[in-house]
Amino acid sequence: MPSAVLPYLPAAVASAVLLLVWWVAKRKPKFRLARRHRPGDGHQGPVWRSVLAWFAVALVVGGGAGAGLLWSLGWPKLPRGVAFSTTEALDVLKIGLAVVAGFGGVVALAVNYRRQRVTEAAHVLTISQEERERTKLFNERFATTTAQLGHDQAAVRIAGVYALAGLADDWTAQRQTCVDVLCAYLRLPRERDEGEKEVVGTIFRVLRTHLGSPHEAGPWSDLDFDFTGVVFHEADFSEITFEGRVVFDGAVFRGPHTSFERTVFRDMTLSCHGTTFTSDQVSFRHALFDHATVEFVGTDFTGTSIDFAASGIRSRTVDFYRATLTDARIGFRSSEVAGTTIRFERCAVTGSRLDFSYLYPDLEARRSVSRLVLEGCTVQRSEVDLRGIAPDGTDVWFTDSSFQEVEVLADKRSDGTVLKVRRVEWVDSTLPGAATGRDRPST
Known part of the structure; x- marks a missing residue:
């Protein structure tokens, strides 16, 4: 060594x-x-x-x-008999x-x-x-604010709304619970007096304040919102951001105008099961559905116009399942849809217009295939507009459906159209002659 x-x-x-x-x-x-x-x-x-x-x-x-x-x-040995100095x-x-x-x-x-x-x-x-001690204080504040929401005087209830919102801002661990209480208040049956109308308006103003903008999420954007059974009159959810599950199951939208314009739905689910839309205009114009799932299941659209024009829909699905459209208009005109399926399945469409014109306009950069599907639907006295749909990256299917007195508008192309038809019954209906694999319309 x-x-x-x-x-x-x-x-x-x-x-x-x-x-x-x-x-x-x-x-x-x-x-x-x-x-x-x-x-x-x-x-x-x-x-x-x-x-x-x-x-x-x-x-x-x-x-x-x-x-x-x-x-x-080397394990040395000490000498014996040696005296130390x-x-x-x-x-x-x-x-x-x-x-x-x-x-x-x-x-x-x-x-x-x-x-x-x-x-x-x-x-x-x-x-x-x-x-x-902090949790005890929060619980005491929670009990006080919820008691205020049950007060007879509207002014006290309004104070309770602001107090509960402040508690949600301070109490991060139970923020969802505080928001659930505000949503539950909206679901309660109540008399529609002026004072109660102001309380409800205050709740919506508080929600909007905490839900950010289309450019930046707010402190409550990642929470879940349950509006089951709520009756909305001229609801305004425009220019905010949702990043948690939003439930409108059984809700009713009334009034001249319901707005979701420029609203961002990101990494979430928008659930509209059994929802009723009777507003004259329901606008999703310029909305962004980023990795969001949209479910219109058993939804009733009567005398209303649902406008998704110029919206951005990416990744997941927009499902209309067993929906009823009566004298309604659903428009996706000029919407940018990438890697998404817009599906109408087992829907009943009467006297309505389905406008998909100029869909998928900007797919050159992504080259992502999207689908538009009408499957198992009954369509009567209606119009379906497919004009201007970009042929690249599109897949439009009509399958197992019945069309009676329906006009399908599509561009005539030398190489065919984007429309594919399988097992469809046509009665007094018009269909572009270039559709591929179509059944012959009957008159």
Whole structure:
């Protein structure tokens, strides 16, 4: 072994022994130097136990270092009968005093270790107590604000709405619960007096304030909103951002205008199961559906216009399943749809217009195939507009459906149209002659 390496061997051996002791203590809890801290009690066991444990570690490390030193020196033997000189005796005394001081250091280390553990335990206990006090305060505020929402006077209920919104801002852990209470208030049956109308208006203003803008999500945007069974009159959900599940199941939209214009639906589900739309105009113009799923299941569209014009629909699906369209208009004109399926399945369409003209206008950069499907539908006295649909990246299917007195408008192309027809019954209906695989219309 090179002589240059020999002086470092004792330190290396000592370090190896120390690492071995640490590994054993880590793997075997019963060999640890002190009991694991239990939050809330701060009990560490007798101090002599910690001192003895650290002495044991010191002896093991010192023994390992000494053994390594002797091994590196070839296990030399001391000569017999040799008397120490005064200088050598003083050196031996210094070594002894250094060993005693080292053991004193071990005791100090054990005491400081215990003091640190006690301090940490006290800190954890303080934090736990503060958290309990904070939670208690939040619960008291929650009870007070919910009681205000049940007050007879509208002014007190309005104050309760603002108080609950403030609590939601402060109490992050239960923010969803606070929002659920506001949504539940909207679902409650109530008398439509002026005071109650102002309370409901206040709730919607609070929601809009916390739902950000089309450019930036708000602090409540990632929460879920349950508007099941709520009756909306001229609802305005425009220019906000939803990133959590939004439920309008069984809701009713009334009034001249319902707006979702420029609203962002991102990584979420928009659920409209059994929803009724009777507003003259329901606008989703310039809305963005980014990795969102839209479900119009059992939805009733009567005398209304649903306008998705110039909207952006990406990735997931827009499903109209068992929907009823009576004297309605649904338009996707100039919408940008990438990697998405717009599906009308088992729908009943009467006296309505389905406008898909100029769909998928900007697919050159993405080259993502999207689909438009009418499957198992009954369409009567209606119009379906497919003009201007970009032929690249599109797939339009009419399958297993019945068309009676329906006019299908599509561009005539030398290479055919984007429309594909399978097992469709045509009665007094017109269909572009270039449609591929179509059934012959009957008259």
